[in-house]
Amino acid sequence: MTLNVADVTGSVKSALLAISEAKDLAELKIVKTEHLGDKSALSKASQALGKLAADNRAELGKIVGSARAEVTAVFEAKLKELEIVRDLKVLSEERVDVSLPASNLPKGGLHPLTILTNEISDLFIGLGYRVAEGPELEAEWLNFDALNIPADHPARTMQDTFFIEPLESRLVLRTHTSPVQIRTMLENKPPIYVICPGRTYRADELDATHTPVFSQVEGLVIDRGITMADLKGTLDYFAQSIFGSDVKTRLRPSFFPFTEPSAEVDFFFNGRWIEWGGCGMVNPKVLEVCGIDTSEFSGFAFGMGLERTLMVRHGITDMHDIVEGDIRFTRSFGIGGR
């Protein structure tokens, strides 16, 4: 076989033409076999080099080599180009409707009372408080007597209490979380900064705004030099964290056996005053029965219903939704991120 420069140049030319005319990867594959494959003119030229004399071989070898390199480079470029074309086509064909329901992952949720309790706990933990808890079935002494609500005092009838049989056991379903305050004071020396969230019970019929089983959060602070202004400031901070930074609170004189002075706390929300809870300076009689030196320490306490707080904040109009356990209600709150 003869090998000449013109042939090589011709092979290159026809190879480049074929490559440029290839319309897709399949055609290009044929072109490759034809012009770069074992039986292609260029391959044959390479094979022919071996039979040439050494002096001739070097010169022609360079020519054949650079011819092959040129064709290969153009081929590679074309291959990339056609691959991109193919990819665009395939990806376009694989297009889906991403608006289809994305997943049937199970939907759960925390009850908003849990979410609110967590939120309030974290708020007060940030202020250096502890979260104190206690039993729901409680000794009458801790629920009433120690809070300066003696038997037969009219204040006891303010709270419709569930009693346990036999009555001599002196057990009640706690009417507030205040017995947790008593337990805390009996077992800890001041300074005391606690909040007491939990379930509480009063014999009210379930209706749109009442439930016999409800949740409270109470706060108790006992320290040196605690004033009623401290109480007001704490309630302001609490209300603004829960209802928005522009929320105002007001205190109104009231009566609770365990606080003196006592107050009702209201907050101004959506254009009206809303009753939120009770509060006051802890009655010295309560401090004394818990062994706290009233010449050194004073304190305040407050308590509010969480259901009411939820209803106001989320515009819930019927208590039934909060107590009935309908999964649609719980799910709408997610796990607290919303």
Next chain:
Amino acid sequence: MKIPLSWIREFSPIPQDISLEDLENAFVNVGFEVEGIDLQGRDLTGPLVVARVESIEELTGNKKAIRYVGLDCGEGSNRFVICGATNFVVGDLVVAALPGAVLPGDFAISARETYGKTSNGMICSARELRISEEHSGIIVLPADCAKIGANAIELLEISDVVVDVAVNPDRGYALSIRGLARELAASLGLKYSDPAQKVNTAEFAINTKGIQVAVEDKTALSIVYIRTISDFNASAVTPLWMSRRIEKCGMRSISLAVDITNYVMLELGQPLHAFDAMKIDTSLIMRRAGSTKTIKTLDNQERKLNSDDLVVADKSTALALAGVMGGATSEVTGKTTQIALEAARFDPITIAKSSRRHKLSSEASRRLERGVDPSLAEISSARAIALMIELGGAKYVGSSSSGEPKYAPIVSFDPNFVSKYLGTEVSLSEVEEKLKIVGCDVAKKSTTNWEIDPPSWRADLLLAPDLVEEVARMIGYERIPSTLPTGKSGTGLTPMQYRKRSVANFLAGNGFSEVYNYPFVNPDFVSQLGFVGDRAKSFRLANPMSEEFPDLRTHLLPGLLLTAVRNQGRGAKGIALFEIGSVFRNTEKLEAQNVVGTDRVPNEATKAKIYKSVPNQPLHVGAVVAGKLGSDGWNGKAQDFTWVEAIGFARAIIEETGNVSTTSSSDFAPWHPGRCAELKVDGKAVAHAGELHPRVIAELGLPERSCAFVVVLSALGFPETKKLQTLITMPAAIQDIALVVDGSVSSSTLEAALRAGAGDLLESITLFDRYDKLGDGKVSLAFTMVFRAPDRTLTAEEVSEHREAAAASALKVCGAVVRA
């Protein structure tokens, strides 16, 4: 308490043009909630006149009595009206609404044809004028109380503002015009004159005439007055000014004698009781009921007396349930001419107990159990008999009294404490002024020591903070600034609080919805679920909301199941619920507890006894899955939730707490006896999980194969913080092994045997296949074992040795044969 502003104005010059908002705020600012303000007469326009009945024609043939009545309205000629009431006779004075009048409820009066007659107006009942609830007949006015044709709106003082004020239990004195007028005047900065000071008691001195009184139980009352009158005109009627005030306060006018006692009670706050003195055997004695068994009270009820009830008795029997309700036998009637009037300062607790025992809350008991001004026994009784003399023509006979009024002690008080306690500067002169306004006498011993003598009606002012509250009320709570103290003892959440949060987040994040069920259960439902033993020992409420749910829950499942049923009834599918809450098991006999005083700090033994009286209340997390956890979708069906997942969740919760559980099968209601796992930690059962009993599922109508799990969160310990070794980055060697065992061998036992044999280099072992169709009761269990060494790549020989060792252990312990 309902109070007409017109009556308040007798003692304080409340501006005529005060706005309702200012009026309400004036009460609220000093601690009295306003429950309502009734603008009486606002929607009433005349002509409303006094008319005399001149003729009555009974119209027959109607379903009810109908009268055609001729009225003299002072118009020269008689006017005729149709009337359906029959409580009047010719000559009576009545109230007639003439055509053109508009009665409350936008009820326009006009001449109209009815019952075949022309009715030229209307004779009014009290309710039609909205001045009381009285509607049993029309208003019959006292004879000669006004001229014919007089304006009845003025006569009946209909136009008035009646404020309904809520009075807290510490302010018994405010259940009176006297008390509320004082508070309103103080709040508005107006003058006030005390009605009690206008009463002249000197003319009714104590003597030995009339009914005498003795006190047998001196703990039950501090002072009592009995005043006797004679020649009372039994037919005298209550003047309109008095009956109208009584009605505006929400009570009914009954008879002159009774009305006077009620009027004085409303005005001053002291309940009074009038006895027919002729019915008293000799004298009165205040004593406990003792052996006296019954009393018939004014409401004609025969009541069984508790031996501890306080009664007012004569020589023969009990005449009144003291401070609560009078007795029928000595009741003042239309024939009574001699009256013994009782006024006493009873011990509030004694009255509260009686009132509660007899479920009888009266106007008297409401005041007495809150504590009445001790000076009023003398004053109010004098005021009442003065009115009986004035209005009933009575003659004073005599007065008897026993005991002494007891007043609140003098309080030593550092006035600077006010500013310190409120956190705002209140000048000493302001403190003094405000204390005087509420009625205290102030004796200034030094700038740091004042002696405060509280007024007779304020037995509640005993300690410095009580006085601070009075000053704060009077200066206004809005003066208190806002400062934010921060804690010094915060330690973050407790481990149990973190546990509750993480379990709740875990379940909610995995598709469960949290619920808070009432812990009240129905015992029949509980036993229907198959609860036995400790799990069936409930506490019973003495006063449940409903007889259907009288017990406290011993387990979370009864509530969860009913909530699942409720959700299903509302069309929900794939119901997955959980609850974290306390359960109550009555497993130890409840002991009777002594009353513990509050006069001192309980000692350690007493505290321990109180704590011990409270039953342990374990904290559970429970869940029910009725249907699938997710929902079927366009892209495929949701995975079934079976006993496997139920057990898996229970185990995951235990693992989340850092504990390691072992699983064994259990026959535990209300689960399926063959598909219930008991999970134990350190040999103690802490959870049950699996499929619910098919009978329970069927009875509740829940989807087949519904599952449940319960973990006792409070039974799980808090393991020490986990120490983690540095992760090994050498390559892992993976070995699969399939073993054939007898079906009775549990997979966990086999896994443990493999683990024991595989040695320390075993990193993990996972069951990836189970085949139970081999026959002969054999099953094949296939595991993936991952081995890894910390310092080198394991050789094939090494790994195979470990695998063999594992297989050998499995053979030895479980008779497992490697599957060919």
